[in-house]
Amino acid sequence: MTNPREFFEANTSPLNLQLLQLWDRQDPLAATRDAFVLPDNTVYLDGNSLGAMPKIAAERAQQVLAQQWSQDLIKSWNQHNWIDLPGNVGEKIARLLGAASGQVICCDSTSVNLFKVLSSAMLMQAGRKLVLSQAGNFPTDLYMVEGLASLLGEQSCRLKLVEDSENNALLEQALTEDIAVLLLTQVDFRSGRLLDMQRLTRLAHAKGILVIWDLAHSAGALPIELDACQVDFAVGCGYKYLNGGPGAPAFLYAAKRHHANLQQPLTGWMGHSSPFSFDKHYQKAQGITQFLTGTPPIISMSVLDAALDVFADVDINQLRAKSLALSSCFQQLVQQHSSLKQLTLLTPEQPAERGSQLAYRHPDAYALCQALIQHGVIADFRAPDILRLGFTPLYLRYVDIWQAVTTLAELMQSGEYLKPAYAVRSKVT
Secondary structure (H helix, E strand, C coil): CCCHHHHHHHCCCCCCHHHHHHHHHHCCCHHHHHHEECCCCCEECCCCCCCCEEHHHHHHHHHHHHHHHCCCHHHHHHHCCHHHHHHHHHHHHHHHHCCCCCCEEECCCHHHHHHHHHHHHHHHCCCCCEEEEECCCCHHHHHHHHHHHHHHCCCCCEEEEECCCCCCHHHHHCCCCCEEEEEEECECCCCCEECCHHHHHHHHHHCCCEEEEECCCCCCCCCCCCCCCCCCEEEECCCCCCCCCCCCCCEEEECHHHHHHCCCCCCCHHHECCHHHCCCCCCECCHHHHHCCCCCCHHHHHHHHHHHHHHCCCCHHHHHHHHHHHHHHHHHHHHHCHHHCCCEECCCCCHHHECCEEEEECCCHHHHHHHHHHCCEECEEECCCEEEEECCCCCCCHHHHHHHHHHHHHHHHHCHHHCHHHHCCCCCC
């Protein structure tokens, strides 16, 4: 069998290097690897934290610096359409989110955008004060709820957490008519577990609950259908699978059916209906533009704009198929090495239940991660004991997976990862 999907469905024989080389030759996404700058002798399995740099992004940055800023100066707001970047970039992202035109804007950070949509949603839910989320949700999402609660007081906003459960039973039971907002991350940042967006959104709506999805670990990695799932709001970042660079601007989705009734609290001048009229009183813009606040970060947003062009001819379903094949390949190779039996898979084994990453528990996960990096395989660590590996189909090959697992097995077998130097923690883990 030469098709990865057929191979893993049958699961009848061990993997070998020759088969993986064949899959690379047949890969419909193979050519996209050439669109990226990738270091020599390195397998990059951390695109779920920071995407690799597209060549076109570097070219755009140079163009903005060498011509648009240095030569054309302030004329570039009109001449190079700087003023329209938030909307134009948002439209490119919208295609990857299953969102119709006019519902996605690029601006600010994920945290700031979450504050905007959370505040807007709470103002729409008069008489309800609870924001429901999972205890294992990404901390900044929970922090923003706590921040809003401290601003409004617990009589107006309060966070309610349920423990994560394998079948979401606790979460579904907590969907009651006193909940104002359900706040979830589609792919768990630690385990890589994928939540059922359609089902959870439908159950929440049946109780009159508005739903916010954090797409930081799913946008650009798997098919998303915000409109089809009737999602109310969503946020996400531009620097992971979208490859927009460190600190790239984030994005925000608000369903068009809510636009007229929204009260976005961060009423900056760029969200005004006529920002250059310099009115003394705020009048919100129509549509998704009302979520803008301050002046867009033109250099970083231009880089993200260019990076998104890599997706122009990419079939998101092919992307998903390769993502699952890469992670299945990694897991099967782990099982083929006796020295890796100490690793405990945290990610669901069923492909349909995971995002584009795998997570393994090990008491020395941090040291293992540092040893891998030292030997040319870049992964990452999440506290307290998780070795996390991201799979970006745009530039990863099947032979890269072979090399990564082989390196991991050699480090475990030799015990080199136990050297004291690998246990010394840096500020960024």
